[in-house]
Amino acid sequence: MSILNVENIQKSFGKNEVLKNISFSLEKGEVLAIIGSSGSGKTTLLRCLNFLETPDKGRIIVNGETLLDADKNTKRNEKEIRRKRLHFGLVFQSFNLFPQYSVISNISLAPLLMAKEQLKNEGEYMGEKTYRAAAEKIRENVLSLLKKVGLSEKKDEYPGNLSGGQQQRVAIARALALDPDVLCFDEPTSALDPELTGEVLNVIRGLKSSDSTMIVVTHEIEFARDVADKIIFMDSGVIAEEGTPQEVIINPKNPRTREFLARFNQNFS
Amino acid sequence: MDEFLNITQQLLTGFGENCFLFIITLVSAIPLGLIISMGSMSRFVPLKAVTKTFVWIIRGTPLMLQLFVVFYVPPLMSDGEFVFSRMNAAIVAFIINYAAYFSEIFRGGIEAVPKGQYEAGQVLGMTKTQIFFKVILMQVIKRITAPVGNEVITLVKDTSLASVIAIPEILMNAKDFSMEGLIWPLFYSAVFFLLFCGVLTILFSFLEKKLNYYKG
Numbered sequence: 001m002s003i004l005n006v007e008n009i010q011k012s013f014g015k016n017e018v019l020k021n022i023s024f025s026l027e028k029g030e031v032l033a034i035i036g037s038s039g040s041g042k043t044t045l046l047r048c049l050n051f052l053e054t055p056d057k058g059r060i061i062v063n064g065e066t067l068l069d070a071d072k073n074t075k076r077n078e079k080e081i082r083r084k085r086l087h088f089g090l091v092f093q094s095f096n097l098f099p100q101y102s103v104i105s106n107i108s109l110a111p112l113l114m115a116k117e118q119l120k121n122e123g124e125y126m127g128e129k130t131y132r133a134a135a136e137k138i139r140e141n142v143l144s145l146l147k148k149v150g151l152s153e154k155k156d157e158y159p160g161n162l163s164g165g166q167q168q169r170v171a172i173a174r175a176l177a178l179d180p181d182v183l184c185f186d187e188p189t190s191a192l193d194p195e196l197t198g199e200v201l202n203v204i205r206g207l208k209s210s211d212s213t214m215i216v217v218t219h220e221i222e223f224a225r226d227v228a229d230k231i232i233f234m235d236s237g238v239i240a241e242e243g244t245p246q247e248v249i250i251n252p253k254n255p256r257t258r259e260f261l262a263r264f265n266q267n268f269s
Numbered sequence: 270m271d272e273f274l275n276i277t278q279q280l281l282t283g284f285g286e287n288c289f290l291f292i293i294t295l296v297s298a299i300p301l302g303l304i305i306s307m308g309s310m311s312r313f314v315p316l317k318a319v320t321k322t323f324v325w326i327i328r329g330t331p332l333m334l335q336l337f338v339v340f341y342v343p344p345l346m347s348d349g350e351f352v353f354s355r356m357n358a359a360i361v362a363f364i365i366n367y368a369a370y371f372s373e374i375f376r377g378g379i380e381a382v383p384k385g386q387y388e389a390g391q392v393l394g395m396t397k398t399q400i401f402f403k404v405i406l407m408q409v410i411k412r413i414t415a416p417v418g419n420e421v422i423t424l425v426k427d428t429s430l431a432s433v434i435a436i437p438e439i440l441m442n443a444k445d446f447s448m449e450g451l452i453w454p455l456f457y458s459a460v461f462f463l464l465f466c467g468v469l470t471i472l473f474s475f476l477e478k479k480l481n482y483y484k485g
């Protein structure tokens with residue numbers, strides 16, 4: 001069974017149809033790269049998955065559970081949405097770290113709040129019965145995540161004192177701390193100086209080897225080719241081409257894909 | 270020497286009125302201003318329109334006029350049934366006036382926090398309340414410290430406007446002395462304001478320094 005099924009997602013802003021009937025599926029541990037020009041709907045698609053936008057039509061199914069069925073007018077209360085959101089993590093283009101918290105607090109803030117809430121409601125958080133024990137467990141997890149993204153020695157710094165690449169790595173650790181089923185990246189390197197993109201892409205590469213399921217919206221065609229199991233090329237709100245890197249990037253069939261890739265090769269060769 | 274002590278005591282009594290008005294206005298206008306700022310950011314259009322109009326009127330007319338209106342209009346409209354004491358009238362006018370100004374500072378501070386901060390909180394599964402208190406509020410406080418400090422210092426001096434409805438505040442006393450031919454109490458009264466504002470300036474710059482532990 002696929003970990004994620006997206007069926008017939010449609011989304012319009014006013015008269016502007018941004019997503020027209022998007023469907024795809026993703027297996028556990030797979031990395032999906034979404035490429036395409038600006039305005040093709042890539043970011044909106046990620047935002048729909050993370051419940052930052054509500055699709056007008058379509059279904060989102062994770063592990064067989066229908067998280068969203070836009071055709072059914074079910075009541076959407078905040079608590080439900082929060083729970084469903086946690087199936088996904090999102091790393092933003094502009095990091096969006098909380099400037100007033102140290103690196104370690106940025107990562108542990110949400111898990112600690114969640115632990116408090118679950119202990120109150122269910123008397124247990126990940127097998128721990130007291131807040132102190134839960135907090136200790138969270139701290140250990142956060143430290144190991146920081147190690148994973150190579151920032152152990154920066155744990156007490158504030159985001160404002162870090163480089164863009166370091167901030168984005170903290171943002172990745174922050175998203176991982178909630179252990180999402182699918183981790184989404186919205187152009188994670190677009191706001192970075194070219195010499196800083198490597199460190200972020202390497203972290204994402206490292207996650208692939210630890211079996212995370214990921215969707216990466218990116219302009220880094222080479223990265224997509226090397227890391228992704230599957231590539232989607234989006235063009236004005238539709239999936240113009242879909243397949244393995246070999247199929248989409250090396251031997252594209254759709255003329256739009258060819259045109260897009262040709263422009264990239266021009267710019268970067 | 271006796272004269273100096275006597276005048277000091279009279280000015281101090283007057284300054285007590287200023288301080289009283291200052292404190293009451295400050296502690297009431299800040300929460301009220303927060304409520305008004307919520308109104309002016311509301312997505313419910315009628316509420317937003319009413320709040321914006323209210324803020325426009327209050328900021329667009331002199332505080333002195335507002336003092337007159339609060340003090341003189343209720344008794345005239347109610348055939349003398351409903352009368353504010355002088356101090357209560359001043360308190361009401363000052364709270365309304367300052368709440369309007371504070372509300373605009375708060376609105377500016379809240380709206381200046383990037384949308385991405387809310388969205389980051391949302392995708393981390395935080396509730397709206399958690400996002401506001403754990404993520405947004407601190408950033409708002411940092412942004413508004415300087416303008417609030419400005420407004421607070423203005424308030425200290427504005428309290429002397431209460432003399433227009435005959436509240437015996439410090440400037441009124443000092444002016445009375447000058448009518449008797451003594452000029453120096455006028456300058457002496459300035460010392461009280463300078464000291465008070467000096468303390469506030471130090472307090473606010475201390476606060477700003479405290480909040481400077483992070484950038485952004």
